Amino acid sequence: MIEVRWHSRAGQGAVSGAKGLGDVVATTGKEVQAFALYGSAKRGAALRAYNRISDEQIFNHAKFMHPDFVLVIDPALAFTDNIEVNEKDETKYIITTHLSKEELIAGIPALAGKEDRVYVVDCIEISLSTIGRSMPNAPMLGAFVKISGMFELDYFLENMKRVLAKFPQKIIDANMEAITRAYNEVK
Amino acid sequence: MAVKYDLNEREVWDGNFAASQALRQAQVDVVVAYPITPSTPIVENYGSYVANGYIDGEFVMVESEHAAMSGCIGASASGGRVSTATSSQGFALMAEVLYQASGMRLPIVLNVVNRALASPLNVRGDHADMYLGRDSGWIQMGAFNAQEAYDLALCAFKIAENHDVRLPVMVHQDGFITSHTAQNVYPLTDEAAYNFVGDIVPVDDMLDFSRPVTYGAQTEEDWHFEHKAKQHKALMDSRPIIDEVYAEFEKLTGRKYNRVESYDMEDAEVVIVGLGTTVETARVAAKELREEKGIKAGVVAIRCFRPFPFDQVRDALEGAKAVAVTDRSSPGGAMGAFYNEVAAALYTTESRPLVTNFIYGLGGRDFSIEEAKRIFIEQKAHADAGHITTDIQQFSGLRGPHLGYFQTKRG
Amino acid sequence: MQDLKLKANENRGLHQLEAGFDLLGWDEVTQGSVLPSFEGDATGIAGLKAEERDYSHHNSYTATVASWRVKKPVFNIDVCIDCQNCWVWCPDSSILSRDKQMLGIDYDHCKGCEVCVEVCPTNPKSLLMFSEQEDLETALSQWPEKKKKEKK
Numbered sequence: 001m002i003e004v005r006w007h008s009r010a011g012q013g014a015v016s017g018a019k020g021l022g023d024v025v026a027t028t029g030k031e032v033q034a035f036a037l038y039g040s041a042k043r044g045a046a047l048r049a050y051n052r053i054s055d056e057q058i059f060n061h062a063k064f065m066h067p068d069f070v071l072v073i074d075p076a077l078a079f080t081d082n083i084e085v086n087e088k089d090e091t092k093y094i095i096t097t098h099l100s101k102e103e104l105i106a107g108i109p110a111l112a113g114k115e116d117r118v119y120v121v122d123c124i125e126i127s128l129s130t131i132g133r134s135m136p137n138a139p140m141l142g143a144f145v146k147i148s149g150m151f152e153l154d155y156f157l158e159n160m161k162r163v164l165a166k167f168p169q170k171i172i173d174a175n176m177e178a179i180t181r182a183y184n185e186v187k
Numbered sequence: 188m189a190v191k192y193d194l195n196e197r198e199v200w201d202g203n204f205a206a207s208q209a210l211r212q213a214q215v216d217v218v219v220a221y222p223i224t225p226s227t228p229i230v231e232n233y234g235s236y237v238a239n240g241y242i243d244g245e246f247v248m249v250e251s252e253h254a255a256m257s258g259c260i261g262a263s264a265s266g267g268r269v270s271t272a273t274s275s276q277g278f279a280l281m282a283e284v285l286y287q288a289s290g291m292r293l294p295i296v297l298n299v300v301n302r303a304l305a306s307p308l309n310v311r312g313d314h315a316d317m318y319l320g321r322d323s324g325w326i327q328m329g330a331f332n333a334q335e336a337y338d339l340a341l342c343a344f345k346i347a348e349n350h351d352v353r354l355p356v357m358v359h360q361d362g363f364i365t366s367h368t369a370q371n372v373y374p375l376t377d378e379a380a381y382n383f384v385g386d387i388v389p390v391d392d393m394l395d396f397s398r399p400v401t402y403g404a405q406t407e408e409d410w411h412f413e414h415k416a417k418q419h420k421a422l423m424d425s426r427p428i429i430d431e432v433y434a435e436f437e438k439l440t441g442r443k444y445n446r447v448e449s450y451d452m453e454d455a456e457v458v459i460v461g462l463g464t465t466v467e468t469a470r471v472a473a474k475e476l477r478e479e480k481g482i483k484a485g486v487v488a489i490r491c492f493r494p495f496p497f498d499q500v501r502d503a504l505e506g507a508k509a510v511a512v513t514d515r516s517s518p519g520g521a522m523g524a525f526y527n528e529v530a531a532a533l534y535t536t537e538s539r540p541l542v543t544n545f546i547y548g549l550g551g552r553d554f555s556i557e558e559a560k561r562i563f564i565e566q567k568a569h570a571d572a573g574h575i576t577t578d579i580q581q582f583s584g585l586r587g588p589h590l591g592y593f594q595t596k597r598g
Numbered sequence: 599m600q601d602l603k604l605k606a607n608e609n610r611g612l613h614q615l616e617a618g619f620d621l622l623g624w625d626e627v628t629q630g631s632v633l634p635s636f637e638g639d640a641t642g643i644a645g646l647k648a649e650e651r652d653y654s655h656h657n658s659y660t661a662t663v664a665s666w667r668v669k670k671p672v673f674n675i676d677v678c679i680d681c682q683n684c685w686v687w688c689p690d691s692s693i694l695s696r697d698k699q700m701l702g703i704d705y706d707h708c709k710g711c712e713v714c715v716e717v718c719p720t721n722p723k724s725l726l727m728f729s730e731q732e733d734l735e736t737a738l739s740q741w742p743e744k745k746k747k748e749k750k
Contacts, residue, residue, distance in 0.1 A: 019369045026371050032199060035368035048517035057371075059331075059471050061364050062555040088327045292630030353629065391632040397641040401656070409621055416624035493627045549687040 001058075004144075006049035007077045010038060013137030014049040021141060024078035025053050031059045031135040042092055046074075053150075061182055068093055071144060071151040073123055073136040084110040094186065096136050096145050103187070113124070119147050121186035130178040131171070138175045142182030153183050189214065190240040192221075192377065200372040202336040203363035206272070206298045207232035209340035212380035215296075216267035216387075219258030219389055221245040221277060223309045224310045226300035229272035250300035252277035255295075263293035264402050266392030270295065275302035275360060278316040282323065289324030290354045290418060291598075292349030294387075295355040297325070298340060300396040301463065301511065302362040311363030311551025312514040312589070316487055316493070318524055324418055326356040326425060327493040331466050333370045336360040338442055341375070344384045345432045352425045353390055361463040363551060369568060375440065403486055420492045429491060446491035447499040451477070453493050455485025455557040456508045457566035458540075460500075460529055462489055463548075465513060472559030484563045489525075497532045504529070508570035511562045515548040522580055522593075540593075541569045547583040558584055574598025604702045605694045607649045610713040611662030611706025633657075656705070663690075667710030669727040673702045678724035684714035701725075702707070720743055 004021070008014030015036045022034035033052040038045075040082045050065065052058050066088045072078045072095040083093065093111065097104050105111045113116050121143045123136030131138065145156045157176055166174045192211065209219065214576045220230035230265050234246040244334050245262075249255050252273050263269040273281055278299060320327060325468040326346060331335040336358065344399040360366055375383070391400050406414055412534060424445065433444040450470045452458070461471040465589070466488035473484035487503045487510075489496065504510055510533065514523025520528070526544035533542055548554045562583065569575050575598075578591030603610070633656035636643060643651055653659040678700050685693040685700070686729045692708040695703045715725045721744050 019199065019201075022369050026197055026199045031371050033368055033370050034199070035201075035363070059467035060556060061361075061368070063553045064555040064557070177293045290630065291632065349677045391630065391634075399635045399640055399643070402630070402634060404631045404633055406631060410627065410631075413622065413624040415628045418625055420624070421629075553677070 001086075001149075002051075002053040002071045002148075003065040003067045004051035004071060005065065006036075006050060006051075007070065007072045007074065007083055008047055008137075009043075009074045009077065009083050010045045010047050011043035012073050013135050014047065016104060017071075017073070017137030017141055018049040018051050020137075020160065020163050021051055021052075023163045024156060026050075027159050028151075030056050033042050035063075037063055046077060056181070065119075069094065069144065069148065071098060071140050075124060078104065079096045079108060083108075083158065085167070086100075091117065092116045094140065094147055095120050096140065098122050098125065119144070121187050123182060126178050126181050126185070130133060130181065131174045135178075136177040139182035142179035143186035145179070146183045146186050155181065192236075192241050192307045194374055194376065195318050196373065197375060199369045199444055200333050200337070201228075201367050201369045202330065202333040202360045203228035203300065203367070204369075205333045205361070205372050206340050207236070208374060208378070209337050210270050211236045212375070212377050213244060213270075213344045213384045214333075214381060215244055215270045216249065217259070217262035217269045217280055218271050219249055219255045219262065219269075220271045221249055221255045221273075222250070223277035224272050224277060224286045224542045225302060225366045226274040226277075226298060227310070228271040228366075229298050229300070231409075232444060233270075246570075250405070251286055252281040254349075256281045256288060256295075259295045259297075260284065260288050260291065260293055263288070263295050264291065264392065265394045266387070266389030266573055268348070268387045269293075269346075270340075272298035272300065275310075275316050276298045279304060279319060280577070282319055284353075285320060285325060286324040287403070290408075292390075292418070292421070293355055293553040294344075294353055296340065296343045296347055297355065297357045298336075299359045300362045300366045302308065310362070311426060312364050312366075312463075312515075313468060313551065315517060315549075317357075317359050317462075318516045320357060320526065320527055321493060323557075324354070324422065325427070325493060326352075326491070327353055328356065328358050328429075328442065328491050329462050329489065330358060330360040330365060330434045331464055331488065331591055332365055333360075333368065334372045334442075336365060337372055337439070338436065338444070341380055341384055341438055341441055342429075342444070344380075344387075345435075346425065346431055349389050349428050349432075350388065350390060352421065352428050354421055355385070364464045369505065369550040373440075377403035379439065382480050389574070412435075424546050425577065426491075426494055426496070444490055445499075446489075446496045447503050448488040449485040450488070450489050450502060451501050452485040452487060453484050456483040456570050458485050458487055458504060458507045458510045458567075459559060459562055460487045460489070460510060460512045460525075462492065462513075462515065462525065465515065465559075468556060469559040470561050472556045472563060474578075475556065476560055480564075482563060484566075493545050495528055497528075500529055500532040504533055504540060505538050507540045507542070509541045509566035509575075511543050511545055511566050513545045513562075517549055518546055518580070526580070541566075541575050541597075542579075543569070543577065543585045544580040547578065552584050556586065561584050572598070601702065602705045605647070605649045605687055605696070606704070606706065607646060607651070607653075609653055609660045610649075610704075611660065611664065612660045613655075613663065615658075615661040615663050615728050621693075628656075636669075651716070660707040664706055667708065667730055669710050669712070670705065670730050670732075671703055671708065671710070671712065671725045672713050672728050672734060673700065674724050674726070674738060674741055675700070677722060678743075679720055681719060683717045683719060684725060687713050687717045 022032035
């Protein structure tokens with residue numbers, strides 16, 4: 001079982017991101033779960049979304065998890081939310097930021113000493129220059145594909161095209177570019 | 188003729204989407220709705236299927252849930268296949284009309300996405316609304332995940348519209364925990380799904396002009412009791428037909444449903460009895476405890492909350508030593524309603540297991556594997572001691588000092 | 599004697615409402631307390647007059663509430679102008695009228711409320727209340743004369 005926790009703000013697409021990820025993962029024959037902790041959240045309110053990925057049917061419906069991956073798609077939440085809550089020794093962090101990894105870790109005491117499992121990528125900048133607005137979910141998927149090693153990039157892109165099929169071609173292309181850039185730029 | 192909808196063999200759907208797909212495949216004639224969180228997408232999707240030609244039906248927006256169920260009654264009495272969805276406050280406002288629907292024996296399918304009742308206001312899942320429907324004369328079935336929300340919605344039409352049943356059916360799913368959690372769902376083809384449900388064959392329909400009928404008669408003390416008794420008998424008599432529909436569904440899909448579900452119960456000594464998603468989380472806990480501590484833990488789930496499977500609950504649990512009945516609804520000055528029903532069934536057994544009551548998960552409070560394990564371990568302590576060692580009713584997962592009531596007079 | 603069964607079929611007012619039909623057991627009552635209005639195939643029944651319809655025993659047509667009355671309205675065809683005011687106002691559909699010709703009262707369903715008398719515009723009135731036991735001829739023989747307008 002792989003467990004993923006997204007830290008996001010309502011409107012940034014973490015829920016869609018988690019569902020999109022689930023959708024693609026399911027095509028590999030795995031069982032998935034994608035859900036979010038939000039209710040009457042307004043755009044901009046902090047929220048958490050979650051994925052579970054398993055070879056067998058997933059029966060656990062708890063929100064509680066010890067995540068294998070923590071995906072932070074809002075730069076400020078890395079500082080203000082408890083992104084390290086319920087972490088494991090091997091939990092990997094992918095954080096969107098314009099800072100370098102060293103600068104980021106210096107600013108977040110909870111990440112001190114975790115240099116080898118903290119990864120940074122500027123999903124905001126990537127989405128602005130590809131999709132044209134701040135939609136950091138798609139680039140985060142690209143970064144996750146790279147860091148998790150769960151898929152080949154091409155396989156993921158092909159399947160994401162199917163997930164996004166209801167959108168105009170222009171938007172699909174922009175998302176593909178965003179995913180690819182983040183895949184290449186995460187470090 | 189409806190437009191073809193492209194389906195994959197394996198979809199990733201949340202419970203709401205799954206339920207709305209069942210409505211599409213059953214080709215529901217009329218949905219009358221006043222959408223409310225978290226059930227909104229069910230009727231919203233139905234509306235879009237109608238607008239895009241995937242369903243030859245009618246979506247009617249009204250001004251309240253009271254009107255929504257009233258409209259469903261009109262459409263159903265006219266002979267159509269009818270469904271809607273609601274939650275929480277909407278369910279409460281609908282309550283008066285629920286009794287009308289069941290009293291008139293109208294086969295409406297209501298998708299209830301369970302949510303807490305205010306005050307304080309809360310949009311998340313607990314079973315307060317479901318409990319509010321427990322005396323309404325509807326068949327109530329519970330889905331524990333998105334797949335089941337889909338499967339049971341299809342079964343619901345077939346059960347409701349069966350001429351030996353002719354009762355409205357609620358299909359419950361947990362707000363957000365099921366309704367907004369995307370999971371793998373394996374749908375039927377449109378053809379297989381529709382063939383399973385079949386055409387609706389109306390009874391006493393108001394559009395049959397060769398046989399005009401009156402709905403909504405007044406019956407005072409000389410007639411009312413007989414009508415309510417007949418209605419109760421119809422509910423009780425629906426049990427074998429529900430079983431038949433489940434069996435037919437298994438033949439089609441391999442997915443087997445039972446009015447009472449038992450997991451790891453062959454040799455179980457300690458048991459959690461639950462409803463909704465809690466059941467599946469508790470199953471994980473039972474499995475892990477068996478491996479980690481050798482505790483013989485099992486789970487019993489009520490799939491069909493109404494008609495209440497008194498006999499099957501008894502059969503499932505009489506071999507257990509200690510049973511925790513979990514109520515996800517504020518008990519309002521009593522033991523949990525579900526506890527009372529299970530305890531009453533167990534009182535008529537020889538073994539009379541020790542039964543305690545946990546109030547948990549209100550307003551969507553998370554129910555974790557760890558919490559389920561803690562409950563199992565407490566049951567083990569009761570079983571070992573031969574009597575209940577804690578308060579009979581306890582609040583679980585609550586902040587602040589321990590809250591519990593009543594101690595045993597046995598042992 | 600006035601026609602107590604004016605424009606009635608043989609089922610009209612068969613049974614007292616209070617007594618109802620035989621009180622049935624729970625196993626015999628209709629499903630969902632749904633009540634069919636007619637016996638047999640009722641296709642096209644909207645085009646038939648009440649006395650031509652085969653009402654079922656569930657329909658109030660077959661029940662009588664005549665005993666509820668203390669006084670009854672009596673209709674005087676000689677004064678009536680067929681304005682249909684009584685037909686419009688009668689709360690129990692007990693004014694019998696065909697082709698806008700006032701015919702009389704359905705005494706199985708009239709409860710003696712006197713609304714028809716109240717709304718009758720003729721001078722003297724074409725409907726007046728008499729005691730239940732008064733026969734038609736006696737009643738008509740007591741009909742008042744036209745009132746003269748009082749000079750102001």
